Amino acid sequence: MAKRSRLTKQTIHQMFANFAANDPEPQGELDYVNEFTLLVAVVLSAQATDVGVNKATRSLFEIAPTPELMYGLGEEKIRDYIKTIGLFRNKAKNVYALCKELIEKHNSQVPQTRDELEALPGVGRKTANVVLNIAFGHPTIAVDTHLFRISNRTGLAPGKTPLAVELLLERIIPKEFLLHAHHWLILHGRYICKARKPECYRCIIIDQCKFKDKVLEP
Template sequence: MVPPKKVKALSRADAEAIFSRFHEIEPEPRGELDYVNAFTLLVAVVLSAQATDAGVNKATKKLFALAPSPAAMVALGVEGIEDHIKTIGLFRGKARNVFALSQILIDQHGGEVPEARDALEALPGVGRKTANVVLNIWFKQPTIAVDTHLFRVGNRTGLAPGKTPLEVEKALHKKVPARFMLHAHHWLILHGRYICKARKPECWRCPIAQWCRFEPKTPPPNTLLPKHV
């Protein structure tokens, strides 16, 4: 992730206003990965590294129909998994990780996805971000998964300035009101994906622009057109 430009952190009152606005717009935000149970959620998140959710969903539709459990996934073998995820970036390494984590779930966790962070992060291909997604979505824990979108939004807006994903995550845990914590990372990721974009943020339609520290804010498209003489 690119080191962010330093901005002044927003106040707790501003953070309260921002998440209140997000809640007004979408009280129950959802992630965009498709899954049918805790295991397929875990696999989908592992596969989503450096890939789009839409691309992962397309590849996993048939995969999850055939292998919705660790035992079924192991039965496919690495090559069988590869055959279904060839359209996803880094598919060979991801296939090996999915096979290996499935075997570990069988051997060490009775075929179930563990609820403990340490156990999740010990699985092949699973880092802190992936563990946070699973803990949040499936186990309803108030974790925050910092991807590139959330990292950008946290720094650009002033909500949670930080040089690393972990710094941003810790800053958000201090800043986000407790009642909004469960959905905080979904709101911020979706905001970064569709409005606060990397190259040209759509500030003219941003619902939290009045509190955001980003300057200069991008004007509406019609003001970017050349003026006729």
């Protein structure tokens, strides 16, 4: 059974109202030119930084912004473009196979359901949720390490697994904030609520947070 939030409904609403007031239209930090390149970028971002992925894909997306063009490069050339990214050999293999499946099974279009996305090579639940949210406007929540940490640290959505946290967040976040919720939480974890030393002294949700060991000075 999923745990409950340690925060009240009123506190949760205020937390996300603060996020919305501070950044009404949060954006992901991966560069892309269309739904297909977004999918590829998210696949490549596993265990890699967005900055590193953007550097590697800039030239790749210029010459291969469609499944046909990228498949036409071949696995070896794809590998050459992304060799600065961690796990690049396996990722190149997945991207090449992903392009083939998009062409043969989906008329070169990125599918709009989680099940179809997760059936593609290299695509897991988190990747599917990111694509559904950014490309198609679904109110999905992609739980990465930052979001998992924040959800547990603040008391917002305690959970032992990413899936447990995701399902609890979907249940407790007010509907008006669901579309942007995962971006707010990920960006907050990346830049404010850091793993080793959270910068609580400049946190906009400090009054809602249940974390006991707040860092109140730089």
